[in-house]
Amino acid sequence: MDIPVRYGDYIDWDQLPHLWCPGCGNGIALKGVALALAELNIPLHKLLLATGIGCSGRAGNYVSFHSFDGTHGRTLAFCTGINVTQPDLKIIAFLGDGDCGAIGGNHLLHAARRNLNITVIEINNFNYAMTGGQFSPTTPLSSITSTSRKGKAEYAMDTASLVAEAGANYVASTTVYHTSQLNNFIKEALLTRGFSFVEVMSSCPTYYGRYNHIGDGPEMMKWFKEKTLPRDKYEKLSLEEKQNYIERGKLVQRNREDFLTTYKKRRKK
Amino acid sequence: MEKKKGKFPFIIEERLCKKCGICVSHCPAKVFTAGPGNEPRVTNPRKCTGCNLCFFRCPDFAIQLEVSP
Amino acid sequence: MKKMFLDGNVAVALGSIRAGARFFAGYPISPVSELAEFCSHEMPKAGGIYVQMEDEIAAIAAVIGASLGGKKAFTATSGPGFSLMQENIGFASMAEVPCVIINGQRFGLSTGVATKPGQSDIMQARWGRHGDQSIIALTPASVQECFDLTLEAFNLAERFSSPVIVLTDATLAHLKERIRVPDPAEIKTVKRKEPQGPPEEYKPYQPDERGIPLLSYFGSEYILKVTGLVHTEKGNVSSDPGVCASLIDRLERKIYDYQEELPPPRYYGEEKAETVLISFGISARAAREGMRRALLEGISSGLIQLQTVWPFPEGAIRRLSSHASKVIVVEMNRGQVTREVERILPEGVEVNSLLRADSEVIYPREVLEKIKEVQ
Ligand code: SF4
Ligand code: SF4
Numbered sequence: 001m002d003i004p005v006r007y008g009d010y011i012d013w014d015q016l017p018h019l020w021c022p023g024c025g026n027g028i029a030l031k032g033v034a035l036a037l038a039e040l041n042i043p044l045h046k047l048l049l050a051t052g053i054g055c056s057g058r059a060g061n062y063v064s065f066h067s068f069d070g071t072h073g074r075t076l077a078f079c080t081g082i083n084v085t086q087p088d089l090k091i092i093a094f095l096g097d098g099d100c101g102a103i104g105g106n107h108l109l110h111a112a113r114r115n116l117n118i119t120v121i122e123i124n125n126f127n128y129a130m131t132g133g134q135f136s137p138t139t140p141l142s143s144i145t146s147t148s149r150k151g152k153a154e155y156a157m158d159t160a161s162l163v164a165e166a167g168a169n170y171v172a173s174t175t176v177y178h179t180s181q182l183n184n185f186i187k188e189a190l191l192t193r194g195f196s197f198v199e200v201m202s203s204c205p206t207y208y209g210r211y212n213h214i215g216d217g218p219e220m221m222k223w224f225k226e227k228t229l230p231r232d233k234y235e236k237l238s239l240e241e242k243q244n245y246i247e248r249g250k251l252v253q254r255n256r257e258d259f260l261t262t263y264k265k266r267r268k269k
Numbered sequence: 270m271e272k273k274k275g276k277f278p279f280i281i282e283e284r285l286c287k288k289c290g291i292c293v294s295h296c297p298a299k300v301f302t303a304g305p306g307n308e309p310r311v312t313n314p315r316k317c318t319g320c321n322l323c324f325f326r327c328p329d330f331a332i333q334l335e336v337s338p
Numbered sequence: 339m340k341k342m343f344l345d346g347n348v349a350v351a352l353g354s355i356r357a358g359a360r361f362f363a364g365y366p367i368s369p370v371s372e373l374a375e376f377c378s379h380e381m382p383k384a385g386g387i388y389v390q391m392e393d394e395i396a397a398i399a400a401v402i403g404a405s406l407g408g409k410k411a412f413t414a415t416s417g418p419g420f421s422l423m424q425e426n427i428g429f430a431s432m433a434e435v436p437c438v439i440i441n442g443q444r445f446g447l448s449t450g451v452a453t454k455p456g457q458s459d460i461m462q463a464r465w466g467r468h469g470d471q472s473i474i475a476l477t478p479a480s481v482q483e484c485f486d487l488t489l490e491a492f493n494l495a496e497r498f499s500s501p502v503i504v505l506t507d508a509t510l511a512h513l514k515e516r517i518r519v520p521d522p523a524e525i526k527t528v529k530r531k532e533p534q535g536p537p538e539e540y541k542p543y544q545p546d547e548r549g550i551p552l553l554s555y556f557g558s559e560y561i562l563k564v565t566g567l568v569h570t571e572k573g574n575v576s577s578d579p580g581v582c583a584s585l586i587d588r589l590e591r592k593i594y595d596y597q598e599e600l601p602p603p604r605y606y607g608e609e610k611a612e613t614v615l616i617s618f619g620i621s622a623r624a625a626r627e628g629m630r631r632a633l634l635e636g637i638s639s640g641l642i643q644l645q646t647v648w649p650f651p652e653g654a655i656r657r658l659s660s661h662a663s664k665v666i667v668v669e670m671n672r673g674q675v676t677r678e679v680e681r682i683l684p685e686g687v688e689v690n691s692l693l694r695a696d697s698e699v700i701y702p703r704e705v706l707e708k709i710k711e712v713q
Binding site for chain 2: 021026
């Protein structure tokens with residue numbers, strides 16, 4: 001994959017180094033965003049990075065275009081107002097698994113259902129890292145976290161499937177190890193009119209990696225390589241074998257009218 | 270950007286590198302080795318295949334094109 | 339100018355649209371559902387948008403988003419929804435986003451009595467969020483004031499770059515009265531200023547001499563960085579104690595120091611009266627009538643009707659009651675404004691109150707009785 005040389009225009013280099021830990025996947029995903037924006041050549045003032053709370057929530061500080069850092073989980077509700085008042089603005093919501101699956105779960109479902117013209121990048125690091133590594137809805141069953149020292153007793157939530165079911169136009173999931181796929185998904189999502197969602201399974205060596213004895217950044221990358229399977233391969237596995245893998249790939253790509261289009265059609269005088 | 274096999278096309282900005290080791294461990298051509306402080310060293314530049322994976326996977330924007338930013 | 343026969347809900351909505359509001363987001367709730375219904379069909383006609391959100395948290399969030407998209411925006415709710423909105427009202431105060439929140443107060447805490455009036459969200463309007471801040475809250479007492487003060491709320495939101503709360507109640511929301519509705523050309527609205535100068539040098543949170551920042555909008559060439567975290571003038575995150583202190587100080591003072599510019603209390607009755615009533619909202623109507631009857635009976639009395647309840651108009655109240663030996667606060671709660679009055683009046687002034695917290699409005703005869711009782 002080629003590198004669009006202007007990707008640096010989308011980064012606020014003065015704010016770097018960022019606060020993320022060594023080996024944290026947030027920076028890989030944020031770079032994927034910058035690369036896609038450079039490739040699509042979108043003017044800076046036509047872009048908004050909206051974030052929530054947590055490690056991923058600091059991303060807005062590192063971009064050179066408009067940024068919005070809302071209250072925890074409410075980001076997509078704020079974006080609803082932004083989208084309908086600034087229809088030409090490209091809105092990228094860079095959220096965490098708490099923003100998407102827990103405190104913001106309801107807003108995510110409704111934003112997808114309305115098919116707002118927004119691209120969500122969900123940084124799924126399987127835990128609440130900023131607060132010290134507690135489990136989140138996406139933490140797999142049995143995983144160790146600071147609030148599940150003997151293994152998480154709850155089933156995990158599959159945010160990508162939920163969003164697909166809720167009506168989004170584009171849904172895909174991958175990891176920070178699979179950067180070609182990641183960068184491509186981000187680009188496709190940005191090209192989608194209507195709601196698009198990319199789940200990025202991301203390394204958190206500081207908490208998830210350490211608690212679950214996966215290891216540091218490089219080890220977590222290896223874990224993603226070995227633990228995930230493309231959707232088609234995953235589907236062929238037996239139910240039992242499936243327990244050992246996480247699927248990645250595209251779930252949905254369709255072309256429903258976005259919210260403003262359906263709204264305007266029904267409000268014509 | 271044109272891909273040139275055998276030429277490592279990046280610089281590593283020390284100010285930004287957090288020495289996480291991802292580039293060192295995951296370069297398919299083993300272009301890097303880790304220094305005593307785990308800092309990446311480009312010891313085999315001629316083996317670089319131009320896959321750009323180290324650039325994409327560096328979480329800290331430390332691996333940069335020589336021309337940018 | 340047109341005379342119209344409207345209820346408080348519609349007067350608020352009409353006042354908003356005339357003030358330039360082009361976005362409404364809400365979640366239906368008694369007693370303001372009709373306000374949302376009105377907006378759902380009238381907003382699009384005015385070129386605006388109505389969005390029915392998934393809950394009140396989302397409604398106020400969408401309003402803040404729309405305001406940052408460059409449109410004047412508002413929402414309407416009642417107690418339960420107002421509680422849910424507190425989080426993001428705090429965000430709007432912190433990020434200094436102009437917007438208007440209508441709270442049609444109903445009786446009681448929790449679900450209370452959904453269809454009956456109350457005035458017990460006064461303290462919540464002031465202190466409902468965590469953290470120090472100033473807030474503006476207005477209290478119309480008639481359908482005319484529902485229109486006028488809502489319009490003013492939008493202007494204040496823009497001037498102070500802040501959320502503004504309008505407190506009506508279930509009675510006012512459904513009360514129909516004849517009001518004067520000025521033509522759009524007669525209405526003064528505050529337009530948002532555009533930043534000037536080179537966009538690279540723009541700092542969204544650089545305050546002017548009154549402590550007010552000049553926010554651009556998302557989509558502008560002037561890049562806007564908005565966050566609920568403590569931030570620098572550029573909008574970048576900071577936890578530096580100096581930055582923290584100056585931000586919090588400015589957020590409080592930008593409103594508090596200019597409270598004389600907010601809608602002042604109205605005064606009715608005898609000048610220099612010995613017994614002065616203090617009331618607001620629908621209770622002020624009964625207070626005024628009760629006071630009139632007292633005057634007929636020869637009792638020296640007057641009424642201070644608050645149009646602005648926050649910041650609490652201390653100076654104006656002290657001035658208007660300076661000749662009074664007795665004050666009676668008339669309100670439909672357990673004494674929320676009474677406590678403020680006790681706090682600000684000099685010792686020697688006897689502070690009484692006529693409180694009602696049973697889901698019924700206060701009647702003029704009760705006011706008259708109270709005036710007589712304290713003589
Ligand atoms: S705690 Fe985890 S998610 Fe947060 S910055 Fe560190 S590695 Fe990244
Ligand atoms: S991947 Fe980046 S941050 Fe990590 S060691 Fe290599 S250059 Fe440094």
